[in-house]
Amino acid sequence: MRYKAVKGTADILPERAGGRLELRRMLETVSQNVFRKFGYREIRTPIIEERSLFVKSIGEETDIVAKEMFSFKDRGRRELVLRPEGTAPIARAYLDASLNKIGPFQKFYYIGPMFRTERPQAGRMRQFDQIGAEAIGSMSPEIDAEVIKLLAAILDEIKIRDYRIRVNNLGCKDDKAGLSKTLRRLLARKKDLLCGDCGRRIDVNPLRVLDCKDGSCRDIVRGAFKSVEFLCGECREHFKKVLTCLGKLKIEYTVDPYIVRGLDYYTRTVFEVSHSALGSQDALGAGGRYDNLISDMGGPPVGAAGFALGMERILMAAAGQDATALPGEGQVVYLAAVGEAAHDKGFELINLLRSGEWRGVSFDMDYENRSLKAQMREADKSGAWLVLIIGDEELSKGGVTLKYMRLKDRAQEFLRFDEAAEKVREALTQC
Ligand code: HAM
Numbered sequence: 001m002r003y004k005a006v007k008g009t010a011d012i013l014p015e016r017a018g019g020r021l022e023l024r025r026m027l028e029t030v031s032q033n034v035f036r037k038f039g040y041r042e043i044r045t046p047i048i049e050e051r052s053l054f055v056k057s058i059g060e061e062t063d064i065v066a067k068e069m070f071s072f073k074d075r076g077r078r079e080l081v082l083r084p085e086g087t088a089p090i091a092r093a094y095l096d097a098s099l100n101k102i103g104p105f106q107k108f109y110y111i112g113p114m115f116r117t118e119r120p121q122a123g124r125m126r127q128f129d130q131i132g133a134e135a136i137g138s139m140s141p142e143i144d145a146e147v148i149k150l151l152a153a154i155l156d157e158i159k160i161r162d163y164r165i166r167v168n169n170l171g172c173k174d175d176k177a178g179l180s181k182t183l184r185r186l187l188a189r190k191k192d193l194l195c196g197d198c199g200r201r202i203d204v205n206p207l208r209v210l211d212c213k214d215g216s217c218r219d220i221v222r223g224a225f226k227s228v229e230f231l232c233g234e235c236r237e238h239f240k241k242v243l244t245c246l247g248k249l250k251i252e253y254t255v256d257p258y259i260v261r262g263l264d265y266y267t268r269t270v271f272e273v274s275h276s277a278l279g280s281q282d283a284l285g286a287g288g289r290y291d292n293l294i295s296d297m298g299g300p301p302v303g304a305a306g307f308a309l310g311m312e313r314i315l316m317a318a319a320g321q322d323a324t325a326l327p328g329e330g331q332v333v334y335l336a337a338v339g340e341a342a343h344d345k346g347f348e349l350i351n352l353l354r355s356g357e358w359r360g361v362s363f364d365m366d367y368e369n370r371s372l373k374a375q376m377r378e379a380d381k382s383g384a385w386l387v388l389i390i391g392d393e394e395l396s397k398g399g400v401t402l403k404y405m406r407l408k409d410r411a412q413e414f415l416r417f418d419e420a421a422e423k424v425r426e427a428l429t430q431c
Helices: 021-037 051-058 063-067 087-096 141-157 173-188 196-204 206-211 215-225 233-248 311-319 340-354 372-381 392-397 417-430
Strands: 048-050 071-073 079-082 106-115 127-136 163-169 267-275 283-289 304-310 331-337 361-365 386-390 399-404 412-416
Touching: 021 106, 021 127, 021 141, 021 311, 048 051, 048 087, 051 063, 051 079, 051 087, 087 106, 087 127, 087 304, 127 141, 127 311, 141 163, 141 233, 141 267, 141 283, 141 304, 163 233, 173 196, 173 206, 173 215, 196 206, 206 215, 233 267, 267 304, 283 311, 304 311, 331 340, 331 372, 331 417, 340 361, 340 386, 340 392, 340 417, 372 386, 386 392, 386 417, 392 399, 399 417, 412 417
Parallel strands: 331 361, 331 386
Antiparallel strands: 048 079, 071 079, 106 127, 127 304, 163 267, 267 283, 283 304, 386 399, 399 412
16 A cells, blocks of 8 residues: 555655755745844744634634634544644744743744645645744834835845735724625625625625635625725824835835735734736735734733745745746765775765865765766766765875866866865865
């Protein structure tokens, strides 16, 4: 019996095996550097959480909670789920550790797997990785702009081009309730013309009709929505300041009044970042402000904002660009030895080299005593920058032949064993 990865999940294989693990690691490293620059600290929360955490925060009637959570009971018959997102767990952790007492304003970042039982398709997985940030403890509009800047800085750093940022303001809790009431009234009259999902949404979550993918629902609600003014003075002022800050930070964006987001905790600013190379699942990332989440969970009334980027989708967008768009993989040095004595010396040498201080360099060799031709083929496959060759002749001269695999003429030179580390270091800078 051969097993396959569970539907909607995927093994993440090393590049050499046709996967993209190193690229992912690179993306993580680049993101971590950007987060650090912005003063965000890493947080890791458990993958399992109580189901009710998400029911309360994301909302009972949302797609995620109603139909997309992996849920199960533990031995104490508690209802648990695999986390579908990171915001609610981080809000929980913030309160659990009484971080508000240490300092009410805290900035966190996280990178890790999330789980949703959605129907798998390109860019939509049941296990996927998010890179996210949460700034908890501030109502300042500068924070809204800063988290958008942070997201853009990560995409820029990994050289994703042509992404599009759309922002909107949903208003405070009261504004949202007022808008829902108005929409409910407007939509009830057109119920027959709405799709099945939106027919049900009228009562439970009429805001979602605004971003329905069905053309007819869209036309109806957008036609009716044009004349609706629902933001209170404070929320309008907040949004104005957010847009001014975005301008100061030189971020290109458009205001899209139809972004509502599929999670109930959002208030005021919401945003989505899309990329045309992604097809129907075109959101690279999204986020917004959630000023009531901490207090709804029993904490103090502190504002918060954050975002999450989908790692798989970033990699898909990167794949659509030229190969140089992402920072290069690490440098590989491959050792090819011919004959038993050379192999033994090579094994010693490669381990000696590994004991030095190297950044992003990996050393590998053949362990099967294959022919030189087979070893050179393997070196090519592994993307080697340099190959160190040892045969009888090299052994007798007390050194190795170094071959520059990245230079057009694949030039070679002889190195003595005692100078090998220093010369390899030099050679890597010349590739
Ligand atoms: P979200 O829009 O549900 O927001 O997810 C954020 C990003 O995760 C999406 O834009 C997409 O790139 C990726 N994503 C979501 N579902 C899948 C999937 N099934 N397969 C692959 N990628 C997916 C949140 O999760 C919020 N917690 C974001 C946030 C943080 N808001 C405030 N702070």
